[in-house]
Amino acid sequence: SQSLDLRLPTPGCYADPVRAGMDADAVFDGMTEHLFFTLGKLATSASLRDLYMALSFAVRDRLMSRYLTSQETIRARPQKTVAYLSAEFLIGPQLNNNLLNLGIKKEAEEALKRFGIESLNEILEVEEEPGLGNGGLGRLAACYMESLASLQVPAVGYGIRYEFGIFNQLIRDGWQVEVTDKWLKGGWPWELPQPDEACLVGFGGQTESYTDDNGNYRSRWIPSEHAIGVPHDVPVLGYRVNSCDRLRLWRADATESFDFYAFNIGDYYGAVEEKVASETLSKVLYPNDGTDEGRRLRLKQQHFFVSCSLQDMLRSLEKRSIAVEEFPNHWTVQLNDTHPAIAVAELMRLLIDQHRLDWDKAWEITNRSVAYTNHTLLPEALEKWDLSLFKNLLPRHLELIYEINRRFLQQVRLKYPGNDLILRKLSIIDEEGGKAIRMAHLATIGAHHVNGVAALHSDLIKRQLLPEFAQLWPEKFTNVTNGVTPRRWVALANPELSKLLDKEIGPNWITNMDLLLELEKKENDSNFLDLFASAKLSGKRKLAGYIHRQTGVLVDPSSLFDVQVKRIHQYKRQHLNALQVIAQYLRIKNGITKNIAPRTVIFGGKAAPGYFMAKLMIRFINGIADVVNADPDMDGLLRVVFLPDYNVKLGEQVYPATDLSEQISTAGKEASGTGNMKFAMNGALTIGTLDGANVEIRDRVGAENFFLFGKTESEIMELRDQGYSPNSFIAESNELQETLKLIEVGHFSNGDSELFRPIINILTGNDPFFVMADFDDYLRAQDEVSKAWKKSKKWNRMALLNTARSGFFSSDRSIREYCQSIWKVKPLPVEISCEK
Ligand code: CRA
16 A cells, blocks of 8 residues: 655654664754753753653654654544543553654663663653553553554543642551652653644533424533633554554643633632632542542543543544544444443534434434443442432433433333333432432443453353343443553563563564463473573562662562552452461461461552551551561561552562462452453462452463462352351461451550451451451462472473463453454554655
8 A cells, every 4th residue: 555645854754664863873862952952951961850851852753753644644544443531541651661662772772871871770760650540440541552552553542631640659657648649740741732622511501492493392501611621642652563543631721711800800819710620620530449439520520531532533523524424433432431431421412412413313323433341340339420410510411311211211111011120220310319320321321332351250240230231232241351561561561571582482472472372382491491580580689679778678589579569459358468478477486487488478559548448458568567577587488568659660660570469359359450460471470369350361371370269259149148257267267366366466556456456347247358258268379379489490380381371461462352343443554654
């Protein structure tokens, strides 16, 4: 095919195969120019941060022809584009990833040397990461954007440019302290504001009915307030391809910076009030992972970014003179959980009220365009909006939802005549207690596909969460198991392992993780196993240094690094891990050390600021760490570390340094998990329950290379139905009794027997997460771990097989599945021609 004739800016055409502008000289010159002209600095007085900014701008320049050509290609050759709608994008640091994907890491290192910087790491360390997400869901969106670009699929990620992302976590006296995340304070070089493409969004007010020119009865919305969404675009470059997709994040601005009437009558402060109110809209990310608070501002944020995004998509058709009826052929809209589910009503509103389509046509377009991914079964995470709040904020959308619901319930009546119970269960409106809108129902009814994020989870959606919907529309329900990008999580995070893989099987594993299977033939090659183990050791040495600098705790890189990093949640059961640590501590204290392997148990993760039990769990872990690390009897056998402020950047250090990955949630509770995949790729063994994607990880890597424990989802259900009594499990286990006793007497709280009482009370009361029921089996599995660790060759072989067989968990595989079975989109290779 013919390449597009684009005028590319001078100096240089930064495109492959023409490498002009990509060598170390050009990167150096680019940095020098940016230091001088953009940052107003002389190279002689530049700080590390200045150099970070200069290099980032120089790298951004070098993405630009790919980025603009990608946008131009889709404009000139219209085809379906993915719109990934997500309230969170946890994209992590950008510089290293762009260097990697562009292929100019060496050149950048060389350029930095000329500024007297010996290691790229010095520069990478000063980068602020945009914490625009809570955990797995936001990070998944980021991995998916990277895979979409790498697979050359046209895509836009739509979200919110929060001024303050997820809080920074400090640990003070063992407690979590939250500090505002001011990621924008020094300027962030990766975004391109596009004020000319701003969109207007309404809120509140009322609707009124009128008769249009053709005599049709219609409704119109007169909002009482407005906000402006200003797009801030972040280029998302694919790995060694020309495709560069776009992450479009909306910032809320006031419609008028002043209310001139109020200003003229002398009310200066009143005049800025509305401005302040609309700008709070994109001010801060809600710091809850998988729990819904039903807050008004949150619904406002959701409608704000969804409306801007849909208007943007419709505008793109108009600009290209494509009829609005063609929408589903040009956009496939993916809802990342229900946070953007208002899109179903908003698209209907835009099509009916603004584009004057009739109901049936508008519904057909909406349904053909929208698909929904469910990420959780936890009842406290299923979004429900109080009806009066909803009506007050989005009166027109409520009318539309009533009509969607009315038509839907007609269908249900036809299938289940006279069954009022089913009608009540399926209705979008929850009539129990105070009336509320169930967003998962709206999304399920509006979407052409509904998918879960791991095989078990998708199965439970059909069996437990939405069984009647699944009966009504069996073909709608499907699974796409999550994945993670091997570029960031192996190539960039684990340079030692990457080097080894490149040498052994060539560099193509980065885009084809199935090639890792070739490593299987090395499973008995002692030389290779040693090399594999020494890559791991080098990761552990780096992490040990970091741990010492951050926490003052000295850890031994030759000990087993046993890691649990993820949000702190009762269902994730960090307390189960903590109890296990106490049991090991007791064994060592009692001189039973024969079967103990030297371990460093590492925890990391943030707790939602309003989640009391999660915050107490952090305090609990730190209480245990203090006692263990101060006891000389533990030397060489046990260390406990809580790593503060776990984020993407820290994750990049943790995954390559881990021997044992803790995936110990109560079966049926963790939808998928994605950290579990990052660990396995980097050669950690998993100790885990049959939950989420653990099931598939175990199937792939082999049961003999995975430490399984715990009750299955159906056994948990059975136990719950029988009436779970923790005490019957405690009564059977001496170790458990002693462990609990030690906590109760205040051994980990300086004698304060009250501090951790709430944890004891939950565990021995009606613990919905069945910690006591799984404790003994967990301890047994941990003993297996210790035994296996002592046979280091065997351990290394198991670890190698984890890496070798983890290719399935690449987000490239997930994205291919979405493209084929849900989105029906094809890659659109981007070609660049250079004018000389
Ligand atoms: N909290 C699930 O709990 C899953 C991710 C991404 C979560 C994880 O098991 O790996 O989504 N769910 O699919 C969620 O956010 C609103 O629900 C998560 O990150």
